[in-house]
Amino acid sequence: MEFCLDLSHHRWARANDPRQATEWTLETVAAADRAGLHSVWLSEDPDGWDAIAVAAAAAVRTERIRIGTGVTNPFLRHPVQIAMAIATLDRLSSGRAFLGLGRGQPEFYAHGLGIPVRRPLTAVRETVELLRQWWRPPHRATLAGTHFVVHDWPLSITPLQRPVPIYLAALGPKARQLAAELADGILIADFASEPFLAAILPELRAQLAAAGRDPNRFAVFVRTNLVLTDNPEPALEERKLAFALLATLPGMSQQVIVPGFDVERLVAELRQLLRIEEQLQAGRPWHDIRRAADPDRIRQLVPTELIAQLCLIGPADQLRARLARLAAIGVTHVFVRALPEPDPAAYRTLVETLVSAPARPES
Structure with missing residues (x-):
């Protein structure tokens, strides 16, 4: 490797x-x-x-x-x-x-x-x-x-x-x-x-x-x-915003298969929070989608243990x-x-x- x-x-x-x-x-x-x-x-x-x-x-x-x-x-x-x-x-x-x-x-x-x-x-x-x-x-x-x-x-x-x-x-x-x-x-x-x-x-x-x-x-x-x-906690917390921005794009949550987590429900909540469909249909770029996000709310919604299983951090x-x-x-x-x-x-x-x-x- x-x-x-x-x-x-x-x-x-x-x-x-x-x-x-x-x-x-x-x-x-x-x-x-x-x-x-x-x-x-x-x-x-x-x-x-x-x-x-x-x-x-x-x-x-x-x-x-x-x-x-x-x-x-x-x-x-x-x-x-x-x-x-x-x-x-x-x-x-x-x-x-x-x-x-x-x-x-x-x-x-x-x-x-x-x-x-x-x-x-x-x-x-x-x-x-x-x-x-x-x-x-x-x-x-x-x-x-x-x-x-x-x-x-x-x-x-x-x-x-x-x-x-x-x-x-x-x-x-x-x-x-x-x-x-x-x-x-x-x-x-x-x-x-x-x-x-x-x-x-x-x-x-x-x-x-x-x-x-x-x-x-x-x-x-x-x-x-x-x-x-x-000390993985800070890095895991930081990755939650990136996860929300990526996983809410069309088709991009299919790689998030983690037993024990309702990923479909989580992604649906994040899409609503980010207004992702509205943003995409309006032709908004990453710059605007990222700036409109509420990082504190995203950190509350996304389980740390989920990110720990998806990221090589530790x-x-x-x-x-x-x-x-x-x-x-x-x-x-x-x-x-x-x-x-x-x-x-x-x-x-x-x-x-x-x-x-x-x-x-x-x-």
Whole structure:
């Protein structure tokens, strides 16, 4: 199992000193690079930063860590823009770029930005088909698609890697099937429970085998936001707001399978509290939904023990046991939350602590 770093624009949005926030981000990626982490994933939403620009700045400060989007989509970026941007990033990073790709939140684009959104998974499929053409010789693409019609269009700047890895953000069965057919790996959203992963990963391996692909060469990334701590309560409380914002989006609670909790009722209460349907239909972005939330009320509604079962937050022996269980069911990469200071030694210690004296999965 390998460890990845998850970064978003939120620190920049809250910063009193923009220069300091920018430097912290770049130094954090450099620290993760020197510590030996596998990759850094830079989130991209239509109300945040430009992930490719940040990745390009980080590329020239690093030597081995893989750098990419976590994730972008074909409504925010046309496929040719994705092809050019990732090829450029791959050159700047000497062959370390990857693409994290998903369907995005359709309501943001359709209702907030006036971008037509229909059959989003078809748009993702067509994007991957175009990228594969542009990134391999002769670097020309043609497609008569539903979303994209491209007529023998060439690219003169191409990646160093052949091929550039494409990882699809996928939760539902159709998205997972698409990942098994076309992608190099899958990214599973935050707050995915062990029972959910244990249910879907054998099916995913079967789909890969049926497609003539080697399941052992397919990466399974899980956005765990791991925190190593002997005092988990504050971190668990902090995660409740993120849980409420994510789980209330259409289809995003399906990964929250935790015996003993009425997740359906909880999500319905949170959706009502956040007025999520109204916000989405009005085309409101993350920025507005987050600011309208009542964190105190959310913390009261969301059980701490539920978050504890959904998040990798806790002491070393507990986390080692949980990581062993995840590895046993097929997870290959997990995400750690960025440390407060960009200290390579601290990241190395974190990884060494988690991989030393590996625990056997609990029965």
